[in-house]
Amino acid sequence: MGGAGTLERVSLHLFDTATRQLRPFEPLEAGRVGMYICGLTTQGSPHIGHVRFAVAFDVLRRWLERGHGYDVTLIRNVTDIDDKILTKAAEAGRPWWAWSYENERATTRALELLGVLPPTYEPRATGHITEQLELVRTLVERGHAYAAEDGSGDVYFDVRSWPDYGSLTRQKLEDMEPAEDADPRGKRDPRDFALWKGHKDGEPETASWPAPYGRGRPGWHLECSAMARKYLGDASTSTAAASTCASRTTRTSRPSPAPPASTSPATGCTTPGSPSRAPRWASRSGTPWPSPS
Numbered sequence: 442m443g444g445a446g447t448l449e450r451v452s453l454h455l456f457d458t459a460t461r462q463l464r465p466f467e468p469l470e471a472g473r474v475g476m477y478i479c480g481l482t483t484q485g486s487p488h489i490g491h492v493r494f495a496v497a498f499d500v501l502r503r504w505l506e507r508g509h510g511y512d513v514t515l516i517r518n519v520t521d522i523d524d525k526i527l528t529k530a531a532e533a534g535r536p537w538w539a540w541s542y543e544n545e546r547a548t549t550r551a552l553e554l555l556g557v558l559p560p561t562y563e564p565r566a567t568g569h570i571t572e573q574l575e576l577v578r579t580l581v582e583r584g585h586a587y588a589a590e591d592g593s594g595d596v597y598f599d600v601r602s603w604p605d606y607g608s609l610t611r612q613k614l615e616d617m618e619p620a621e622d623a624d625p626r627g628k629r630d631p632r633d634f635a636l637w638k639g640h641k642d643g644e645p646e647t648a649s650w651p652a653p654y655g656r657g658r659p660g661w662h663l664e665c666s667a668m669a670r671k672y673l674g675d676a677s678t679s680t681a682a683a684s685t686c687a688s689r690t691t692r693t694s695r696p697s698p699a700p701p702a703s704t705s706p707a708t709g710c711t712t713p714g715s716p717s718r719a720p721r722w723a724s725r726s727g728t729p730w731p732s733p734s
Contacts, residue, residue: 453509458609474511475673476502479665480563482520483544484529487551499557516672517560519545521567523661527648537648538567564668566659570650572667573659577636577652586636589627594639594655598662600632635660 453466468474478498481491495517505511521541530540553559566573577596580586585602589595600606606614619631639657640649649656 474513476515477669478517480517483541484525487548515560519565521565566664588654591627594657596637597633636663
């Protein structure tokens, strides 16, 4: 079996979820690859389903680095606050932030035990509240999100404002059902999803931040957009699919062929893009988002 020099002469193709086709890999910047992976929600101790995605993308990263000589920047976030974290921490009688960090550390140890390489950087959702609120404001201003009129402080993405909603998974909006565990308060459409969640009675004050819409915390569908945009730039393009959200995200290659920027077919978790590069970005349910640019 040949070494790295042999692999560099082998063409690399990745499966494009949007087109359902293999396409040749061409980096946005010669010799460099940016990968964004939606990391774990630290609600409990890790299990095989949690570590599977890390192992899968570790293989891809090693193939890119050692097999093809690319300089890879890998960002893998930590969702360190959400409904389940608050619920399970309360059940255990623990502060939510201590519960979350304990499970984050346990996951790190599990990945180290498996030999998974550490990411270039591992940002936390709670460390990027400002960036997420900036993105919420942009979506509201562009008519793709709205503050609930019930005074709850919630802000929702308006699924009917985006004609290509569901295109990645080949679903029509009228065929979709709202999530059974989603809070329906203040929604125009039951399938709209929370970008910002207003603080509720009984929740810890430490689990909320000031916002123009009222104190609250990020919705689960927003953080990856904000963090990918910050660390990989607006040219982020998602191409690698995985199972948990419809796909984990990898900013690896130039869209080919490039669709009109207005269609933005999506191929990953919430990952922003640059209109000049025909952005592909999606919600965690694998649904296209409009470009913030």
